[in-house]
Amino acid sequence: MYGVILAGGSGTRFWPISREQNPKQLQKIVGPETMIQNTVRRLLPLIPVEKLYLVTNHRQATETLRQLDSYGFFSDHLIAEPSSKNTAIAIGLAAKLLIAKDADAVMGVFPADHVVANSEVFIKALQKAETLAKKNYLVTLGISPTRPETGFGYIKRGAETDGVAGAYQAERFTEKPDLPTAKQYLEHANYFWNCGVFVWKASTILEELRRYAENIYSQLETIAGCLRRSKEKPGYMELNEKGGDLFSSLPGLSIDYAVMENSSRVVIIPAEFGWNDVGAWNALDDVSEKDSDGNIVSGNVLAQDCKNSIIRGHGRLIAALGLKDTVVVDSPDALLVCAKERSQDVKKLVEVINADGRPEGKQFSAAEKPWGSYTVLDSGPSYLLKRIEVLPGEVLSLQSHQHRSEHWTVVSGSAQVVRGDETFQLKANDSITIPEKTKHRLGNSGADPLVIIEIQFGNRLDENDIARFEDRYGRC
């Protein structure tokens, strides 16, 4: 069985931890690992890493590979889409890739950012699904509703399928119902949440795409032929220009809408593996450990007499007193304080932040980079102050800036600095100034992380004021 992880989300409902450019699957929302790391770890007992594939957005490709590096994830098993086009094309493209390797390939499709509390039950359900997939069914896993949720799709089960105990014909797919309908579904034992996990043969889903979404299917072969290794260092798969244009011209359809609602081959296996889509901060109540007062607290927090609250510190002290059902989430440049019952509306709040033209909705003042990370510490009318951390062995691009000089002071580790024709070795407490328009390059020449304080100085301080001449990560 192959695994295809869909990681294209750009969710902002976990703002300020997740942002448009740092979506939920790349964040540590539950436990010590990121959601996508949890997803891969969960699948490995059933699907070896060499059979795991992943489709994501090109903006998250490098960071995704960085997070999966320690799992041995194959960098050319990551397909970076040029834009977000929902699930139908992503799944069709993955099926094309797999069928080219293995005509009988069975593929499981998995969202990258959900929680599964009981991995064993999950794996067993997938094994049962595989059996049915081999018989050319489109298999979905169904979750018994526990509330009248209006944000999910529902599947109505019909008769038992093909003599397989615990598998049923899917009688009907319903996208997000209204509340009265959702309440009716909750009362019947034969409606299930569609958790977005599917198992089928690559050949079956392609047949059904041909039947029900011909406009997409007809282009898949061409698009798959346009995949090539990226120039960025880890070498993920991306589309060439022709493929990108074709991709972008296609409609963004969900696989549910394109196929599942139409096909007669769909079956459902109800399974209770502690699934949670972790759709907003209040979902942590269902998936995180709590203290005796029902609080979920992490970071530098002093909480007194708080109840059923979620408090996440980041650096600075948070003192919380007498809070009830409140969410407090700190980040370097923005703080959320929210009535827990309003967690679903954080998404709308971020829309307001974006509409106001504020940067905090989209990106962090701290940013992960292929070579390490930087954090904005301070800024003024003509300066910007950053702490830059370069991982051992990594090096930034050879670059220059038109409108700023940069002043670097090493505070720990060892740096190799190229400035014009010269090369310098700097150690802690050494400084160097890079004039504007001068080609320069910063690398970590030691075994420990390199930390420098950068003072940018100029009248136009803009991340886009950069000319790259050489780059290990293909960003020239």
Added chain:
Amino acid sequence: MYGVILAGGSGTRFWPISREQNPKQLQKIVGPETMIQNTVRRLLPLIPVEKLYLVTNHRQATETLRQLDSYGFFSDHLIAEPSSKNTAIAIGLAAKLLIAKDADAVMGVFPADHVVANSEVFIKALQKAETLAKKNYLVTLGISPTRPETGFGYIKRGAETDGVAGAYQAERFTEKPDLPTAKQYLEHANYFWNCGVFVWKASTILEELRRYAENIYSQLETIAGCLRRSKEKPGYMELNEKGGDLFSSLPGLSIDYAVMENSSRVVIIPAEFGWNDVGAWNALDDVSEKDSDGNIVSGNVLAQDCKNSIIRGHGRLIAALGLKDTVVVDSPDALLVCAKERSQDVKKLVEVINADGRPEGKQFSAAEKPWGSYTVLDSGPSYLLKRIEVLPGEVLSLQSHQHRSEHWTVVSGSAQVVRGDETFQLKANDSITIPEKTKHRLGNSGADPLVIIEIQFGNRLDENDIARFEDRYGRC
């Protein structure tokens, strides 16, 4: 009439804005000015600045003078106490100073950190009080209670005094009553809150101190003789060593306990001038402007669907969603999120923070200095990063450090830097390194504020690692 402002408080109930070392009277709690600036402004229509005096703690003396500089406050009218000894000694000492200048001096005593909404009524009450003070009464202003407050002292009024309409014998002083008693007081029209404003002749209060607090009175003459001009630049009044020792040996009594509860000369003038002691964050409800949902919001805040909440931003964005009766106060290094009804307990919370050995209870990561201010921006195992702002014309002490080097980069303004035997003129984008053990001095040589980024580097980074050789502010 003379005015004596008592500004010795070290309140922490407005944490994280006020801290042990940055008390409430020096903070902007209500309106654009600090509490002590508001207090001086309120008195000026009645008492010219040359008749205003102020008693505070030596730790706050320089900052207090800095805040009152624009009012023309006389620096030698500030008496800096070596330790906090409550109000009786402070008042006795001020009376001694005034009587030496003017045998018939009438003095008003004013807390530095209260709000008066109606200054005109306040001034009229003081004028009536002055009339009575001249007849050797100890005059208090009394506020009609609006709630069964257990945190205030109460005064029971008796018969009308001396034929003066609206002035009464004070029949009894009661310190902080229990709740049932406070409820009884609220039901009677003849109990008033003691707002800490007193008017009397210096000679009268000294007589009463002699009668009821002989142990304090007997030392006042000696202590007053030990007052001298401080060496710190603005030249406030402080005690020499002998006076300081004597001062510290005296008991810390309130003037209420020492005199008012005993004297038969006390009269009360009930007056409704919109008094509020602003004792905790929830007091802002009574003294600040609110939006149509009852919120008091300031700073970089995006509030949606909030009600009756107090939200104060500081730099970073605060996004607040669906809060009710909640207090959110941000500061550079600590954040408070608190149920509004628990505002009084912030004081206890700070005790816990202090007991935990955390620095955030006592001092800011940003600090006001006589020459300007600094803000800690970042720190690591062997470095500390500060933004330092030096006011025009100001200069730090000539100093050296045993355990750290410092690296300075000017980001705006002009600096004169002394390093060993050399002097440098630095402008924006210039840098200099100060090795450890090297004498150095930083001054603002321009007309605009000087801003530098300082990177301290060393294995022991401690504000106490400083040897001062020359200092304009007397800190050698």
